[in-house]
Amino acid sequence: MHHEPHPINKSSLYVVATPIGNLGDMTPRAIETLRQADLIAAEDTRVTGHLLKHYSIGTPMVSLREHNERGMADKLVARLQAGESIAQVSDAGTPAISDPGARVVAHARAAGLRVVPIPGASAVVTALSATGVEHGFSFVGFLPAKSAARAHTLSQWQQRHESLVFYEAPHRLHDTVAALAQAFPTRILTIARELTKLYENFETIALSEADAWLKTAPEPRGEYVLVLHEAATQNAETHPAWHNTLAVLLKELPLKQAVALTVTLTQAAKNEVYAHALTLKNQS
Numbered sequence: 125m126h127h128e129p130h131p132i133n134k135s136s137l138y139v140v141a142t143p144i145g146n147l148g149d150m151t152p153r154a155i156e157t158l159r160q161a162d163l164i165a166a167e168d169t170r171v172t173g174h175l176l177k178h179y180s181i182g183t184p185m186v187s188l189r190e191h192n193e194r195g196m197a198d199k200l201v202a203r204l205q206a207g208e209s210i211a212q213v214s215d216a217g218t219p220a221i222s223d224p225g226a227r228v229v230a231h232a233r234a235a236g237l238r239v240v241p242i243p244g245a246s247a248v249v250t251a252l253s254a255t256g257v258e259h260g261f262s263f264v265g266f267l268p269a270k271s272a273a274r275a276h277t278l279s280q281w282q283q284r285h286e287s288l289v290f291y292e293a294p295h296r297l298h299d300t301v302a303a304l305a306q307a308f309p310t311r312i313l314t315i316a317r318e319l320t321k322l323y324e325n326f327e328t329i330a331l332s333e334a335d336a337w338l339k340t341a342p343e344p345r346g347e348y349v350l351v352l353h354e355a356a357t358q359n360a361e362t363h364p365a366w367h368n369t370l371a372v373l374l375k376e377l378p379l380k381q382a383v384a385l386t387v388t389l390t391q392a393a394k395n396e397v398y399a400h401a402l403t404l405k406n407q408s
């Protein structure tokens with residue numbers, strides 16, 4: 125690891141993460157990059173203005189919002205090509221994650237320019253890191269606001285078994301929890317609120333109990349990440365893992381060899397493996 129302050133390069137786009145609530149999560153590298161850049165492209169110059177003021181950074185800003193990102197992308201690329209270094213920030217967290225920024229990055233890359241990530245907070249990773257789900261996850265972000273569209277999107281995720289992460293606004297939280305309970309009645313949900321802030325809170329509920337939870341839950345306030353836990357492995361108790369191994373080996377080998385190998389590979393009890401092998405053979 126090295127941590128010398130890097131002088132930043134000309135003609136480079138820096139994608140700079142900022143805190144999601146706790147100013148202590150601003151990294152030294154992010155501060156230095158914002159200070160040294162020729163220009164900061166900010167989602168909201170007022171929000172970023174507060175951050176810059178706190179660190180006495182005087183770098184000029186332009187506004188890069190969702191509705192002007194298309195037009196701005198070309199302008200920013202032209203300025204990069206003219207030799208400027210530009211830092212891109214959103215209101216909170218990592219740019220381009222449910223925030224503007226991806227289009228500028230794509231244009232800069234298409235023009236062969238250097239794009240440098242300056243990592244830091246992101247609500248999705250922050251929530252996941254303290255939820256306790258294993259294996260992979262998919263990031264869904266914001267669901268559509270209209271209930272039919274939301275149900276349609278959720279129906280497309282129903283086939284998937286991995287954990288899913290959603291962002292949600294407080295005024296839609298209860299509707300979304302209800303929609304998740306409809307679509308995934310057997311799954312567990314962690315509701316992470318106000319991450320890194322004073323009222324940070326994690327609550328984990330079974331979606332089968334969502335109705336009761338919704339009746340007693342206080343009025344949602346602040347910011348929320350929802351983590352739908354992965355589906356429980358199907359029939360994990362009734363089907364031990366060695367069943368799979370045995371089934372695969374039986375396709376390739378005589379029964380006796382398949383049983384012996386399964387026992388060696390999985391340390392399962394020989395009599396059990398043998399009995400199950402006979403059952404499988406009789407079924408086929």
Ligand code: SAM
Nearest residue numbers: 144145217218221246247291292318319347348
């Ligand atoms: N770019 C940001 C990131 O990297 O996480 C996300 C921007 S998105 C417009 C804002 C949403 O992120 C909020 O509605 C909420 O779902 C989630 N979020 C951001 N900060 C949060 C926090 N401190 N606690 C919980 N959720 C947060």
